[in-house]
Amino acid sequence: MSSDISVPSSVPTAPPKTHARQLRGDVQGLRAVAILTVLAAHAGVSWFAGGFVGVDLFFVISGFLITQQLVGELGRTGWISLRRFYARRARRILPAATLTLAATVVGAVLLLGPAQVAPLAVDAVWAAAFAANIRMAVSGTDYFQAELPPSPVQHFWSLAVEEQFYLVWPLVAVICIVLAGRIGASRRGEGDGPQGSARARRFLLAAIALITLASLAWSVVHTPGEATAAYFSSLTRAWELGIGAGLAILVTSGRVMQRLAGAPWARETLVLGGLAAIVLACLAYDEATPFPGYQAALPVLGSAAVILAGALPSGETTLGARLLSVPPMRAIGDWSFSLYLWHWPLLVMPEIILQRDLTWPERGLAVAAAFVLAYVSFRLVEAPFREGAVWRPTRRALTFYPVSIALVVVIAFGGTAYADFQATRGSYQPAVTLADAPAADPSLDEQEALVRASVLAARDDTPVPTELRPALTELDSLKPRRTRCDYTDDTERDLCVDGDPDGNRTMVVFGNSHALHWIPTLNRIAKKHGFKTYFLVKNRCVSASITTDRGGEKDPYTECDDFNRWAFKQYKRLDADLTVVSTAPPIQGVYDEDGSWVGERTRIDELMHPAYTDFLRRVDKHTGRTVLIRDIQGFDANAGTCLSRPGATLGDCLMGAVESRETSIDVQVRAAKQVGVDVVDMNSYFCWGGSCPAVVGDTITHYDGTHMSRQYAPRLAEPLARRMGLRTHG
Template structure:
């Protein structure tokens, strides 16, 4: 199979050779700027919160340098070899990346519990296949995973974006060469030399047109998609391709002799470009933060700033500018050399200690982590990156290409070993039975069986009883705790359907209003519906509070959640047509804040509670007018700790994972109950099925009760079917 496409003319002579690519010390210094900004942001330097734009600087640099290689090869030989291209990429990135992934998995096995090791092994496999951005976008857009700690290999998303771009871009380049060759042949050039030279120029023009089209399309998609789907846009190759395209277009543009002549003659312009470009990057670092919608048009500031710096140094005399001299000092050159390895190592060193400690690192701990990252980066560059790039033993193209399957195989093997060890660790030691009622004698006749099991579980935990061996679910399968969505998933704001759950042939109708805290009752209410003959309609939407008030989206930007308002209006319109026999409301309080009648955002807890009481009251009154009976399920207690994470800590016992309610949240929940009393609506309190005597066990019997701090687990919900039916006053079918 051909590794490239060249001019087919038998009389072709070598086209004019392009000048040798010189070492761009300013670009190497720009790499240092990129990694230092990223490092500052991830290390928690508050005034450098926008340092994540360093990734965008990397994208521009990569687009420029890789395209410069492609265009240079085209100028020298009239062709582009895919095999050599991907061999260069393999030597450049795979050794260090593979080492980082393997070491991170091994470190997780040693330091973390099985609950963290299991998902990390899957993340590592995605990362090895250059698909980490897809994996992170899926996880990041899942509401129930939003509060989980970030993956120690999450930073591989940017590497995935680059490699996905370079999977497509060389193929586009080959297509341009084919078109240029055929256009030249159709015009009947007089000689092979003339045909080869013109084809090379024509191919570069087609390349410039192609990258311009890709860049514009990607930029438009980024601008449109970022406000609507911020998380998926952040990780998407489609919203980031234009940043690499800017660098690629710049690499093609500077091959123009006319452009280079004008640039060489304009020293003052070069000074403005490099200083202005660095200032633009710095401005983004200082003014952007986590609340900035990104990438979108906001990414243009660091992207164009990077392009300006690169353009300023495109001529040999560009090295003499003030900015280029600053970028070329030895420390910046050294950090630029280590930048790739430093990027690989810094993130797991900052994230994994926080997972182990279950808290944010203090500044001294972050300083130690950053120092360790620098040391590892030097060692990785010195003994891994450089040898694989420079030693002749790895120069043959076929050997370099074997890095791809070998890399994936090594990571998959390490991940598989980590998962096997996690499974073993989860059930390590002698068999420990599930907690039973016999664990708490004498019995308390005032409690039903499930409440008595909660009491027994608290008593067992207070006695530091070992964690049961056969948990539901296993500690390596904690994702199964996540509440299951309904048939009609209203996460997508375009979905406006009614779906029947419960008993589709039932003669009675139950309607459920709420947000994700109604969703975690789905297994319970569905079973009640099937057993007692209810059609069940779940009008629930994540983050959407069932109250007559506009809330924010739960982020730091304090944007009104207008989609929730639209959904509540639609849901209520449909609800009035259903003629419900029973309406159940279960909703969590607002996450961050609400908007008052003057559209002023309110974030102080006492003020929120004052506004929420009439908002709940009005909602319940409107609901109660169109149903035979309304019941509010008091929101279950929430905790600061994560049950699954606590249980998976090495050496943990049930006693280590006894949780207590968050007082401020309980106050907000009490507002719901007060509103129900005002309206005359029954309020059901199920907290005795989670806690006893002020203590809340992470495990009741053999079942983990919570998915996270506030959501009931999918496995525990069915155990409350009979208790909730009794509390709702539902009798068996007649």
């Protein structure tokens, strides 16, 4: 969803968790359709990439069924009991969800390395507190999280969206009932009875209509520019639950049902048209589709049409309803919540363990295992608690909430402590030193020689050093450090002085995140050599005279174009003595002069050469000297993840450069040489003899596949200054 600010099809979705007794057969079948589409998308069925819209079906179904319960209680008693409502929710969702969270954390402790257990523990606590969507939105909008594997509990985000909605909606319903009662009492004492109940339903309908319209507007406005945050947001998703809730209130209207009852052809059209809309969304949408936004209307309205068509008893006799109500579909609908809970960790954790995508037979096995666990979980956990066979009293059921959170917290942080212990368990393994290798080439400096020693140690399958920097349970600290002006917010742009604020020389740095990871290095150089420094750096914003896409989305990255214009305007005023450029190539594609998107790598490189050349030539006109730092080598594997695998040695994590990426980086170098800009190549501080160690000495070199770690960057300050030809400024 994507990663890279796009919403990939691998982002998980969730089914409803409403009471299953006396459910319509077509609704249960619709739940089956929803979970099967999600399974297809997550299992990697390419032609069904839009299966992530299953979440929209689930939200509509959930909104309908939950509100149907509330309206039914209102009709029977004239009131809504919040205690009974939240007790039903607790019995319905918490036992199975808590079991899944606990089992996933325990499984991670046993099967994954410390690097995965620590963040998973935090994710699990957020999930238990119904805040996983907030956690995933923050992680998903963090550029440096993009290349990391998804969390095994990422799928709890949609459960969080539902529970946040249901924290608010019953309270709104109670307020509507109170207002309706007071108005009725002031009008001939009509606060009670059928007229009062009808008035309360009208208030409920008005309230949910307002919520739905506001949420839909928010979704349409925010999805294009904030795709990942919008995907996980309750504010952009509430309207989907609101459609179901409004539908539940409408079907209590005798007038609506009378019209529907008199038009059997309309019911057939609704159910078949609704199913067609769902299928169309699954086939037409993919990870590049901005979502939810207005695109979500297709599956949302499609599922609403199916539900409305079966609202009358005779509605279940339609062709579509009969297809949905066949026993296998009803059974899968019954298991849908448990099936959803288990399928995602079973698909994700093996990929983390194996460090590769699963094969089709492996995916099939994972999905089959999910069905088995779903059946067992439904029979032994979900159904007994839901039906009240266990902890039926309302007060006791409400204790599920604190008990669930406490249990997950204990297991999560107990797992982290155990993983931390495992990371340093066994005999002490020292760091690699220069003494571990034969005499190095005298032309190599000490750090280059240490890289050579680390390569040779890895080739000998030397164990991973016990005291790594950082520890395997603290890999998040590898993330490149930002400056005060990181320019992620396009509404605020200031110039921030780094380096030596009192320096009498000026350094300006252009680039994207691959300039950002040089900040610890360049700041040390700036302080030593008397440079006040300005980092005109924006993530994913390539330093070249060309429009790129957003990476993962085939939309022009216009914010980057705007930033580059602003940055260059500031740059011309700074009178730089030294300008440093460090930029990664475009992630996915660029736009040619005709405005057409180009995604073929050879063609991209052809377009990038003049784009780099023009940018460097413009920059070089306004500075004393320009230096291009050749982008560092990137890898297919993640160093921290590899090192934390149980039993891993340095040899298991000895990597090679990605050839296609190196070709694109060479385009930068050719452009710099054409302009006459100095090029500094630092790859000898990462690789030797075609091999690149994950650990140099005792330090992990990369945060992910392409970014240098915060811990390794300072060690290159002296070598980089030397290669840039800098001398201490007196």
